[in-house]
Amino acid sequence: MTTATTHGGPQLPQERRLVTEIPGPRSRELFERKQSAVPPGIGTTLPVFVTHAGGGVVVDADGNSLIDFGSGIAVTSVGNAAPRVVERVQKQVADFTHTCFMVTPYESYVEVCEKLNALTPGDHEKRTFLVNSGAEAVENAVKVARHATGRQAVVVFDHGYHGRTLLTMTLTAKNMPYKQGFGPFAPEVYRVPLAYPFRWPTGPENCADEAAAQAIDMINKQVGAENVAAVVIEPIAGEGGFIEPARGFLPKILEFCRANGIVFIADEVQTGFARTGDLFACEDEGIVPDIICTAKGIAGGLPLAAVTGRSELLDSVHVGGLGGTYGGNPLACEAALGVLETIEQENLVERAAHIGEVMLSRLHELRERVDIIGDVRGRGAMIAIELVVPGTKDPLPAGEIAAKCHAEGLLVLTAGTYGNVLRFLPPLVMPDHLLEEGLSILEKALSGD
Template sequence: MSLPAQKRILATAVPGPKSTKLHQQRTEEIAAGFGVTLPVFVEEAGGGIIVDVDGNHLIDLAAGIAVTSVGASHPDVVAAVKEQAERFTHTCFMVTEYEPAVDVAATLNRITPGDHEKRTALFTTGAEAVENAIKISRAYTGRSAVVVLTHAYHGRTLLTMSMTGKNVPYRDGFGPYAPEVYKVPSPYPYRWISGAESAGDDAYDLLVETVTSQIGAHNVAAIIVEPIQGEGGFIVPPEGYLSRVAAFAREHGIVFVADEIQAGLGRTGAMFAVDHEGVVPDLITTAKALGGGLPISAVTGRAEIMDAVGPGRLGGTYAANPIACAAARAALQVIERDDLPAKARRIEEIVRPRLEALTGDDSYVGEVRGRGAMLAMEFVEPGTTNPAPEAAKKVADYANSQGVLTLTCGTFGNVIRLLPPLVIGEDLLAEAVSVLEDAVEALA
């Protein structure tokens, strides 16, 4: 299938009549717990465009929550999936083996930070990767405690939900939670009580105090950090914070885990977000962009840590699914061959100055932040830092109605995040930003 025309087309209202009818059927068949950002039904997608069943061409600033970084249905990924599906769809990698899984592991071992000997374990979802990173850390250290940051998001399973900071909708009513999970303050510069300039030092000191005095460093298996917090609001830690935490972990025999499920594989303008500070984690988790749209995730790390878990103790029926591995092998080739980290940097060059021009003392946009093609606007009551989730919703709703698909996030629900496919055309990107500008100006 060729890519749809790479231009915004509003054939009907958004959502249109066909999508509205199908959405009604969805509510009668699908569990209510599955929310939806924009109730349109997709017919095809590619590049930076999503086409719905009513013929609307929507500019994609979501990329399936950073999944379709190479674009939805990239021709190389489609070809790889077709070829593998014709060979075999499943045998279970723990029963018989196949090359695509080994190839994906070898690539991740090569491109992840550090030149030490590595191993990779392949799974299905991001939450599954995080859970296994914790299992591996506990097996290696013989310890049980896990330290995470406030405003973190690590998944929806029992353990990863327990590690996640936002109560509604992720935690509320789902307790009791997994034990031995300890939260320390995230260095959130925009909201740090004593000022942004103090956030890194203060947050580091609080982490050290909590680990050494309240938990006991000898009890901590892992410290896990998103190098840029995703669902929490695209929070970028102050320079030097990550490297200090990694060094502290190393000093105390704690496994330092970088959760790069949303930020990794080119999204921030580097292959991995930790690369911006030269941080080499012990373990790193990947997913989302890894499969080019198919479900696959990975834990990659130091060989001695990864191999602390014996045969049969990791895996899952669908772990390292051959079709997903074929897709991942193709997606990784595209990311490297086409230098998608450079495209992410170019996206930031185009978008960030225009978003920053929307800030000001009388603006609802309190801060613009992020890196590469992982950018966000935090909405506040003008002249304050009080969260304004209703303003973020109005802007997102307006953009969506005008054919620009956007996502909100943030612990307070007041952040609009931009996650365009890294292959999006520059004209399309500029047009989408113009719609966002109109929406923000309308708030005034």
């Protein structure tokens, strides 16, 4: 058995351990309380109530230890209680918890911004400001683009997900559960095709060229390039099913944006901070966005997000036009600095690439034997399988397989426009033996054993 040190507390055994059924009696009791206190619109993937977490496991109120292939939806990439994060936050909470950076600023906010300016793609001069969530980051990026260009239209893509606020819900492609019944939606948002290799009608070899041509043609004919403030895209579509756009598609869209004065906004909320085997996913094809939005993995679980972009864009906004009461809270800033230190000191970019190699090797082999696996895709520690009715590409809902994994002590998440994708986001600090054990549980669930 191996253990993971949680700063200021006991070591957490890195093992799968089932002492009750999943969920157990204490978790079921707590879930009943949740049902009485929390509206049903707040869904629950797996109703086990967590008491401890770290390394590659979460421990519930019944003493079960589950293998974590979710990382709180790509948030706890450096672990749930990474020592550098815990130490910084503990010190900060004793000094002060809040002043509002717009009232009386503090150094950690500036330091986070300096680091993001240096680490994000491109050697141009940049500015960064901090907000609370990925949706807030995307919404502010669009605000900046509209202000800087004097244009209004925003172009987004099929299968994209950008948040749950009015604007980001509008930017999001999938209706249920994100948009159903919540309209009317924000104006001047236009959707174009994404290069989805597995489902492209003429095959993956034609996908990049044809999808880019269709998208650009639609923008020119239906919107007018001269009216577009920004194109917003995930380098890998997250909630849409971990879709990697066909290689060559992103560069073509970026080239079109450059030629027409359109701000290229990369939504790296789920893909950022070493998750894909690069520090940022857009580095894979050398994409240098005008603005990049980050959140999730930025602060080890504390609420923080960032908008980083070309100085001439962000500097165009008048004083007071950006900000918020809690944005860049000092505890979250210290956590972010601890995350960045951990990624560097523990070589987590390389670790993510290793996790991807292990997972893709086993999943591609499994696909040869299991006829419901239509596609295996992803990079680094952001991997997915798309389930289909055997012999077709008709979507096969992923919920039943996920439930089988949950019952055996493996936490997995579903995704996809059609609800037929299992997505895997293990913490980058997960030990190899848990990674392999989790894959074996998945294999058993998929094989029907």
